[in-house]
Amino acid sequence: MSHRHVDPDTLLLKMPSLRAVKAFVAAAKYASFTRAAEALCVSQAAISRQVRELEIYLDAPLFVRAGRAVELTAEGAVFFDASQISFVNIAQAAERIRNAPTDTQVLTVCCSPAFSALWLSRHIQAFLADHPDIRLNVITTQNFQTKEPGVEPDIVISKFANVGAGYKAFPLCHDVIYPVCSADYVKRHPGVATLEGLPDAALLDLSPYGRAGVAEHVDWRVWLAFQNIDIDERLPGSPPVFQANDYTLIINMALAGQGIALGWDQLVADKVASGQLVKPVPEHVTLRNSLHYLACKEDAANQQACARVKEWVMSKFTRRQPPR
Known part of the structure; x- marks a missing residue:
């Protein structure tokens, strides 16, 4: 049995964790880690941890934290524009496939x-x-x-x-x-x-x-x-x-x-x-x-x-x- 060698996929390897991106999009959308956690049915600590993971990966701050509210930094705004569109496209494609009538x-x-x-x-x-x-x-x-x-x-x-x-x-x-x-x-x-x-x-x-x-x-x-x-x-x-x-x-x-x-x-x-x-x-x-x-x-x-x-x-x- 022969094994075909596949070169490393640099695009996919460079992709950040989708779970972390989802937490970031929710936090940016609601301008709050607490509300993001409620929307995704997870703990606030989980949102904070995922966002921090993403910031470490990108080597850039994504939010300015002011009390309970958060605001996007310039880097965060750039990443939010791209990631929100991508998530909307993924969600819509999944919905079309799930709801496609068989007849x-x-x-x-x-x-x-x-x-x-x-x-x-x-x-x-x-x-x-x-x-x-x-x-x-x-x-x-x-x-x-x-x-x-x-x-x-x-x-x-x-x-x-x-x-x-x-x-x-x-x-x-x-x-x-x-x-x-x-x-x-x-x-x-x-x-x-x-x-x-x-x-x-x-x-x-x-x-x-x-x-x-x-x-x-x-x-x-x-x-x-x-x-x-x-x-x-x-x-x-x-x-x-x-x-x-x-x-x-x-x-x-x-x-x-x-x-x-x-x-x-x-x-x-x-x-x-x-x-x-x-x-x-x-x-x-x-x-x-x-x-x-x-x-x-x-x-x-x-x-x-x-x-x-x-x-x-x-x-x-x-x-x-x-x-x-």
Whole structure:
């Protein structure tokens, strides 16, 4: 029988006693060794002993003792911020595991922040109401090619047909892109109702920076070029083009009447239908050479639940009739 040598784990070896940290967190939280002891159902001497052990380990005072009350030192405040967050994360993870219903399937869905905020948020409650035995854990990212360690999505909604081995992709829709703004903005700037006047408006532009996982990028320069308009020929004195890589921010600014954004139909169609946003011009651009996809993990233990989510999402896109 062979024994595999394991090198010393310096991180774990350097960790202080969790029992001592728990006593410290309680004392800091209640600003009292007595109250901390009551909260943890131990003696005050035990709290004092554990805190002293921690101070010796850290070689720093953690509390200033004034009568029955205690106050954190500067070193204690630094350690409390980190240890309290860590304890909260541990407690919440333990609670999720302890209380996870055995008859509920949890699916991890990975999508872009824009899809989550502008599409999923509108529909998810209806899905959960119709499928009470499925819980969705939504993780947003802009980089679908590099998954975070420990994150293995059951479903990925992205611009990529191939998101890794073991996934089968299903096409959802082409990108259909058109200008959108508030009705109030058109009233205040009637010139934007023509293609010629559109470039001179306050343009809200989706920046490519920080969006390495996007397959292609359509900004105002590209969209106007499809209309044979050069953005560099804007009138002198036109408002500067505002840029951000957060599409939700861009759309919220358009809703607030701060300018004109490019609207991706699958994300803004409901807002256009409700009148929250309007299309100042009828022109649109359709990217025929690229698609959005829903990819399902084929070897998932909960394939039936994945299939139900897939059918639900695809049914929403099948019913839609985007502009041609």
